[in-house]
Amino acid sequence: MLQRIRAAPPRYWLVVIAVLFFAGFPTVISSFQAAQWANALILVIAIMGLNILVGYSGQLSLGHGAFMALGAYTSAILAHRYKMDYLLTVPIAGLLTGLVGFLFGVPALRLSALYLALATFALAVVTPSLIKRPVALTNGVNGIILLPPDPPQFAKDAFSAVTGTVMTSEQWTYYVTFAWALLLFWLAWNLVRHRSGRAMRALRDGEVAAAASGVNIAGYKMLAFGISALYAGIAGSLFGMSSGFVSPDSFPVGLSIQLLVGAVIGGLASIPGPLAGGIFAYFLPIESNQWVPAQTWIPTQIASTVEKAGPAVTYGAILILIMIFAPNGIVGLVTSGYERLRRRLRGAADRETGQAPPDPQTV
Amino acid sequence: MALLEIRELSVRFGGVVALDRVSFSVDAGEVVALIGPNGAGKTTLFNVITRVYKPSSGSVLIDGEPVSRVSPHHVVRHGLARTFQNLALFRSMSVLENVLVGDHIRTRSGWLESTIPMPGAMRAESAARKRAMEMIDFVGLGAAATRPIAALPFGTQKRVELARALVSKPRILLLDEPAGGISHEEVDAMAQLLRRIHDQLDVTMLLVEHHMAFVMGISDRVVVLDFGKKIAEGKPGEVQRNPAVIEAYLGAA
Ligand SMILES: Nc1ncnc2c1ncn2[C@@H]1O[C@H](COP(=O)(O)OP(=O)(O)OP(=O)(O)O)[C@@H](O)[C@H]1O
Ligand SMILES: [Mg+2]
Numbered sequence: 001m002l003q004r005i006r007a008a009p010p011r012y013w014l015v016v017i018a019v020l021f022f023a024g025f026p027t028v029i030s031s032f033q034a035a036q037w038a039n040a041l042i043l044v045i046a047i048m049g050l051n052i053l054v055g056y057s058g059q060l061s062l063g064h065g066a067f068m069a070l071g072a073y074t075s076a077i078l079a080h081r082y083k084m085d086y087l088l089t090v091p092i093a094g095l096l097t098g099l100v101g102f103l104f105g106v107p108a109l110r111l112s113a114l115y116l117a118l119a120t121f122a123l124a125v126v127t128p129s130l131i132k133r134p135v136a137l138t139n140g141v142n143g144i145i146l147l148p149p150d151p152p153q154f155a156k157d158a159f160s161a162v163t164g165t166v167m168t169s170e171q172w173t174y175y176v177t178f179a180w181a182l183l184l185f186w187l188a189w190n191l192v193r194h195r196s197g198r199a200m201r202a203l204r205d206g207e208v209a210a211a212a213s214g215v216n217i218a219g220y221k222m223l224a225f226g227i228s229a230l231y232a233g234i235a236g237s238l239f240g241m242s243s244g245f246v247s248p249d250s251f252p253v254g255l256s257i258q259l260l261v262g263a264v265i266g267g268l269a270s271i272p273g274p275l276a277g278g279i280f281a282y283f284l285p286i287e288s289n290q291w292v293p294a295q296t297w298i299p300t301q302i303a304s305t306v307e308k309a310g311p312a313v314t315y316g317a318i319l320i321l322i323m324i325f326a327p328n329g330i331v332g333l334v335t336s337g338y339e340r341l342r343r344r345l346r347g348a349a350d351r352e353t354g355q356a357p358p359d360p361q362t363v
Numbered sequence: 364m365a366l367l368e369i370r371e372l373s374v375r376f377g378g379v380v381a382l383d384r385v386s387f388s389v390d391a392g393e394v395v396a397l398i399g400p401n402g403a404g405k406t407t408l409f410n411v412i413t414r415v416y417k418p419s420s421g422s423v424l425i426d427g428e429p430v431s432r433v434s435p436h437h438v439v440r441h442g443l444a445r446t447f448q449n450l451a452l453f454r455s456m457s458v459l460e461n462v463l464v465g466d467h468i469r470t471r472s473g474w475l476e477s478t479i480p481m482p483g484a485m486r487a488e489s490a491a492r493k494r495a496m497e498m499i500d501f502v503g504l505g506a507a508a509t510r511p512i513a514a515l516p517f518g519t520q521k522r523v524e525l526a527r528a529l530v531s532k533p534r535i536l537l538l539d540e541p542a543g544g545i546s547h548e549e550v551d552a553m554a555q556l557l558r559r560i561h562d563q564l565d566v567t568m569l570l571v572e573h574h575m576a577f578v579m580g581i582s583d584r585v586v587v588l589d590f591g592k593k594i595a596e597g598k599p600g601e602v603q604r605n606p607a608v609i610e611a612y613l614g615a616a
Contacts, residue, residue, distance in 0.1 A: 187478050194477035194488055195463075195470055202453050202464040209451035211435035212413055212444070213527065214468035223474055269455070 018275070019182065026174050027163045035170035036282075038242045041177045042235050044278030047262040048181075048188055049231020054260070055268035056192055057224035058204030060113055063120035065255035066127040067229040069246075071097045071236030076144040076246045077137060086149055086241055087176065093237035094230045101229020105222035124256040128248035143247025146240055149173060173242045180234060189271050191227070200224050201269070232259075265322050267329025276330040288314040364427050366391040366567050367412075367443070367535050372421035374407055374591075381407040383591040384421065389535065394561055394568045396578045396599075399588035400611060405571040406448055408588070409537050413438050413445055425535070440468055444533035446524040448540050448571070452512045458523050459508045462495040465527035469494070498530040499523075501564075502556060518545040525556070529564065536560070538570040542577045550574060554581055579603070587611070 022041075026034040050064050074093035078084040104123075108116055132140050151159070151172035159167035191197045199220045202210040207217050240246045258281050266277020289307060306313055326333040365388035374382040381404045389395045397405050410416045412423050414435040422431045425441040433441070444465075453461050470491050472484035499508050502522040512520060521541065528536055541557065542550045554577055560566050572578050578585065578599065585602040587595040589611040595602050602608055 190480045191474065191478045194480070194484065195467065195472055195491070196474035196477060198456075198460060198464050199467060201455060201460075202467075205453035205455055206451050208415055208435075209447065209453065210464065211415075212439060212451075213464050214436050214439040214531065215464065216434070216436045227474075 014272075022178055022181075026171050027159070031168040031170045034168075034174040035242060036286075038170065038174040038177045039239070040279050040282035041174070041181045042238045042242060043259070043262060043282045044275050045177075045181050045184055045238070046232045046235035046259050047266065047274040047278045047281070048184060049228040049235070050259050050263045051228075051266075051268060051270075051274050052188060052191070052200075052231070053224050053228035054263055055270065055273070056197060056204065057200040057221060059108065059221060059224060060117045061120040061228070061256075062117050062260060063122070063124035063127075063256050064228070064232050064259045065251045065253070066120075066123045067097050067101055067232035068236030068239060068255065069127050069131060069251035070100060071233030072240040072246045072250065073131065073138060073144075073236075074233070075237035076146060076240045079146060079240075080144050086146070090176075090180070090234060090237045090241075094234035097233025097236070098226045098230030101232070102222050102226030104229070105225030108225060109218050109221055121253075121256075124253045127251055131248040131251070138248075141248060143245055143250070146244050146246070148244050149176075149241055170242075173238075176241065177238050180238060184231060184234065185271065185275075188231075192271070196220070196223065261319055264319065265329055267331030270329070270331045273329055273331045280330070284314060284318065365389060365424075366426055367569065368424040368427075369408070369412070370422045370424065372408070372411060372423065373419045374404070374411055374416060375419045380591050382411070382418075382588075385588065385591070385593050386421075387586050387593060387596060389567060389569050391534070391567055392565075393584060394557075394570070394582045396582035396585045397569060397571045397588065398573070398575075398578060398585060398602075399594075400614075402590075403588040404591040405588055406539055407591075409445060409539055409571065412443070412537065439531050439533070442532075442534035443537065444528035444531050444535075445537035446521070446528055446539055446541065448543065450517075450520050450524060452520055452523060452527075454513055455511075457509050457511050458499060458504060458515070458526075459492070459495055461512060461523055462499055462526045462530050463491055465498075465530040466491045466495055468531055495526075495530055498526045501529070501559075502526045518549040521545065521553070522556070525560070529560065529566070533566060535567040535569065538568060538572075540571055540573065542572055542574045550577060553577075557581060575603075 025037065029037070046064060046068055049067075050061060053059050053061055053064075071093040074096050075086060075089035078089040078092065079086045108119070111119055131138050138144070148169040149172055150169060151167045155172055155175065156167045159165070159171065192201070199210065199215045200223070202213065202215055203217050203220055211217050236251075239250070243250065262277035262281030263274065264277070265280050266275065267273030295303065322329065328336070368388040370386055372382055372385045373380070385404075385408065387395075397408065399405055407416065411418050412430075414430070414433065418431060422429050424430065425438075425443055428441065430438055430441055430443075453464060456464070470487045472481075472487045476484035477488065496505070496508060499505055502525050504519065504522055504526065507515065507519065512523065515523070525538075525541075538557075542553050545553065557568065557570075558581070561568060570578075570582070582599055585595075585597065585599050586593060587602060587605075587608050594607045594611060595605045597605070
């Protein structure tokens with residue numbers, strides 16, 4: 001056992017460190033910050049789902065905000081109208097959204113990449129008005145106000161034992177989100193490494209060869225849509241819990257774009273990618289809006305323009321920079337940096353022992 | 364009964380008649396070569412057999428069962444696997460993962476079982492890995508199993524494609540120019556490998572090849588296509604002396 005722990009590759013240690021960090025974090029930050037981080041993790045979950053679709057199965061969606069909306073409203077309606085325990089509504093919202101996503105995958109099969117992008121974008125555009133229509137169900141433009149969640153006794157006890165303070169509903173929401181994020185990351189990690197995940201990656205790399213190997217192209221494309229919508233549905237449901245309020249304006253087109261930008265910035269077809277991408281996509285607009293005006297060296301005119309234009313400008317600029325300098329996102333940047341460092345260190349060791357490094361081209 | 368039978372197969376692309384009422388069959392245990400000048404329709408025939416293209420008319424039978432209507436991903440379930448003229452490997456994957464995709468039809472675990480993950484699916488996964496490794500060893504790439512495809516030389520990639528096709532346990536293998544684009548020594552090694560596949564794994568073969576010495580050395584029978592029509596069929600020696608074949612090749616040259 002001890003030997004196995006010692007032999008574990010560095011990425012397992014990274015996982016352990018990250019989990020401990022996210023578990024301990026809210027005990028040292030304010031309740032307000034915990035709420036922010038809960039929202040960041042919600043984006044992370046949605047981006048993880050989008051990553052399964054875009055990164056692993058190679059299909060584009062510019063409308064994943066719509067699936068978040070469906071998840072959020074499913075939970076809000078179940079909790080508000082049918083007085084269901086909100087925590088119970090989360091998996092229901094996920095499954096329902098997943099099913100709808102799976103079915104959305106059917107017409108998506110007939111569309112080429114460009115038209116799929118347009119169709120999903122259209123979905124994101126019409127979502128707010130679609131929500132407003134059935135007023136009896138969704139309460140129209142007024143939205144649905146939800147009760148702030150009350151942390152259960154065991155959580156309160158544990159939290160006050162560690163911090164000496166009373167757990168707020170924001171902190172509880174954070175831990176619920178964190179637990180879902182852990183579960184969903186673990187599931188995604190299992191999915192992509194095994195038969196079905198391989199089939200998705202195979203059809204992304206080449207449909208003809210994948211089909212010749214027996215991969216049902218249509219089936220796996222729909223599956224990717226379904227799983228990815230399931231993630232978005234759960235994220236949307238958690239979003240309702242964290243904001244205490246859902247309305248048509250909670251799900252603008254910009255949300256879908258934010259998800260896609262997060263997926264690309266973090267690194268497509270990577271498991272840690274959505275974590276980096278989600279945190280980035282959440283805090284970037286907040287921070288840049290504060291950071292830019294605070295810089296004295298930036299001319300006031302530019303600063304105020306950036307401030308007015310809001311996150312869209314910074315997003316665009318960052319996205320362009322990432323595409324030029326880090327086509328594989330933050331994770332790609334870090335892993336290639338790590339590889340380069342390791343090669344250099346190994347090269348140094350080889351010079352000492354006088355051994356040549358193995359030629360990577362000989363097979 | 365023939366293992367693979369092509370019956371009166373025609374394919375048109377707009378005005379181009381790529382295949383014109385082609386018929387022939389391959390018996391179990393045979394190695395049949397399909398030759399013909401560039402653009403004769405050889406790759407098109409493979410693509411019709413594997414359902415990449417729909418035929419305009421005619422049919423394809425594997426072991427007496429018509430497969431002209433099955434979905435593309437069902438063809439391999441009838442025991443027919445293929446390789447591609449211009450390599451169609453999964454570029455983002457390692458050698459092992461590529462071969463594991465080839466094993467897709469031999470495991471049935473669904474997505475939920477491997478995502479949860481259920482013990483049965485995990486056992487199936489390790490069994491699949493074992494089969495894939497055996498096949499990688501068989502084509503002589505044991506040392507390269509975990510290497511990413513993109514880092515491997517062309518000749519090595521061709522062997523990966525072979526392993527990916529073979530791991531599905533096909534009864535018949537379609538090879539599109541197995542000796543194309545590789546060096547002299549590699550051509551000999553490839554011929555030996557195909558022999559071993561035929562003898563040890565008991566696989567019937569239909570292969571397209573331009574390398575004549577290779578074709579003559581390995582095949583029991585040769586089918587010649589020219590402008591989508593079958594112009595000759597017979598033993599390698601006979602076909603080589605056939606005036607129509609000589610004419611087709613000289614005409615094309
Ligand atoms: N998808 C397609 N659309 C239109 N025409 C096609 C298509 N595929 C093949 N063709 C045409 O069909 C004919 C046969 O092509 P094919 O690729 O089958 O030849 P081939 O015998 O494999 O030649 P080579 O030895 O060069 O590989 C050619 O005229 C080609 O241009
Ligand atoms: Mg060809």
